[in-house]
């Protein structure tokens with residue numbers, strides 16, 4: 001069956017922003033204006049279709065990225081199919097944004113017309129930058145009290161990029177916001193009804209003419225700078241035709257040279273149609289982005305896969321979800337080739353071959369069965385068993401491995417205890433399902449207490465997981481207090497011998513190795529080097545040494561937290577012809593690590609967070625004082641609208657339930673955003689307390 005829409009008519013885009021900027025509200029309007037839905041569902045009424053999870057509807061917060069497909073036609077142009085992903089803004093669900101951006105070709109970054117650039121807008125902007133995802137911006141909430149388009153633009157210029165250029169201007173603001181001016185055409189769209197359907201094309205209001213000319217000239221200059229021919233024309237005193245300007249602007253957006261800024265109010269149904277036009281006109285089709293490069297398995301050879309149906313099939317699995325009706329769903333993005341249902345694919349990440357029996361196109365939590373997918377598509381496979389997030393799926397005759405997706409490590413954990421034996425049995429299965437779905441959710445069993453410890457990105461993340469355990473999967477659990485995910489590392493280089501010699505009747509045990517432990521830079525993880533010369537330890541025992549090292553690094557000597565940022569070299573040792581074994585070398589290595597890390601002055605590392613606290617001026621002193629008592633380092637203060645903003649870094653361990661404290665200190669008017677920054681050494685006096693506690697309670 002041939003494809004229905006050409007690649008040229010396809011857009012794969014994500015909506016990204018800080019929490020509450022209005023991503024889901026924009027998405028719901030997109031569903032409405034494209035005719036996908038006939039009634040608008042509001043987030044605050046728990047009725048948004050894209051926020052389909054109970055937890056999302058109750059809290060009015062997006063937790064999981066939801067995908068849908070809509071169609072839109074710019075007058076005079078071809079119909080375009082838009083595959084759209086609405087992502088969460090809360091930092092605890094950053095993995096959802098990361099994996100979406102990895103497979104999308106473009107994005108709409110939404111800003112709150114009152115607040116401007118907020119911390120998560122910066123984070124998602126930089127994530128998009130990392131994957132070179134072209135962006136257009138939408139300044140939303142122009143109807144809200146305090147909305148100021150020009151202040152928003154200034155804050156985008158200051159905090160994100162000087163390349164942001166308004167291509168529209170709002171008419172009025174706050175409750176007077178009534179229309180939008182298109183800078184290219186110098187025409188105003190004025191809204192006359194609540195649903196944004198009665199939109200009239202009018203002249204630019206007299207009192208805005210000068211402003212329009214100013215911003216229009218800036219826009220056109222920024223565009224002609226991108227193209228020599230247009231520049232000459234422009235310098236010669238002739239303005240290039242609008243069609244030409246739009247063509248060059250499209251290229252500038254695709255190459256991340258200009259970020260056009262749209263404006264509106266999603267809630268009041270204003271500006272979404274022109275945003276849709278902008279998505280079609282300026283964001284890339286799969287043909288406009290560079291072809292993907294992959295590696296041929298078991299070689300260093302690189303190969304590219306072009307966005308073309310006739311190339312061998314290649315795709316990336318970017319999300320695993322459990323659907324109550326059809327079971328395991330694997331969301332994937334096709335980069336090249338085509339895949340009819342019923343065919344076999346090779347998962348080059350795991351080496352498994354699997355049959356693709358059913359393919360579905362997703363609309364939030366609903367599915368439409370389709371027979372085939374083509375290059376550039378985003379869809380889901382039902383029933384793949386052995387595929388995880390980040391795996392490459394491809395044509396078994398043309399294997400290739402695409403770059404995997406890297407996720408941040410969890411920073412906080414809690415103990416969960418099943419209430420009954422039945423709960424215990426269910427819990428294991430359910431948790432492993434959730435671990436499959438969410439790459440930033442981890443589980444381990446504490447060596448000493450036997451308790452199950454789950455870890456995630458923040459208190460909210462774990463609260464949602466526990467809620468899903470209880471309600472979605474009916475597993476009743478008691479949970480402990482949240483604990484910071486500390487780590488351990490060493491602060492000095494040492495050389496240490498680990499020896500395990502055991503004689504007991506028959507065959508004995510003999511393992512002996514010398515290890516050098518060296519601290520590595522923060523964030524470098526673990527490195528193992530084999531420096532054995534002259535066979536002092538036979539080759540076949542080296543992997544056992546490495547295994548012993550890795551296993552013992554899972555529980556550090558100070559308080560049982562995992563050891564990180566350490567290089568281990570095995571450089572000497574001895575063996576016994578008869579008694580040496582893999583097991584003996586493993587034990588020897590693990591002894592060396594236990595003793596060596598103590599000698600190398602093990603220290604505790606804690607997650608340090610970036611925090612932004614917004615408070616009215618009169619609370620500044622008190623809030624800074626409170627932050628200081630939490631070992632915060634104040635980086636500076638700023639003004640945002642009527643509020644003052646404090647930027648600081650602070651250890652996560654000092655910040656549990658901070659939101660509640662902040663509310664009570666500021667009569668409910670303060671607000672804060674916490675985001676992981678780095679791991680840093682814990683001061684000795686604090687470390688001693690944690691180590692004592694770690695010895696007596698769970699980690």
Ligand SMILES: Nc1nc2c(ncn2[C@@H]2O[C@H](COP(=O)(O)OP(=O)(O)OP(=O)(O)O)[C@@H](O)[C@H]2O)c(=O)[nH]1
Nearest residue numbers: 019020021022023024025061062089141265266267
């Ligand atoms: N006044 C006003 N409120 C808006 C507008 N757009 C969204 N809101 C409201 O802002 C709140 C957050 O909107 P959402 O669409 O859920 O925001 P979001 O960006 O999807 O939030 P998360 O997914 O949780 O990050 C809701 O109460 C919306 O009704 C707007 O244009 N004007």
Ligand SMILES: [Mg+2]
Nearest residue numbers: 023024061062
């Ligand atoms: Mg949302």
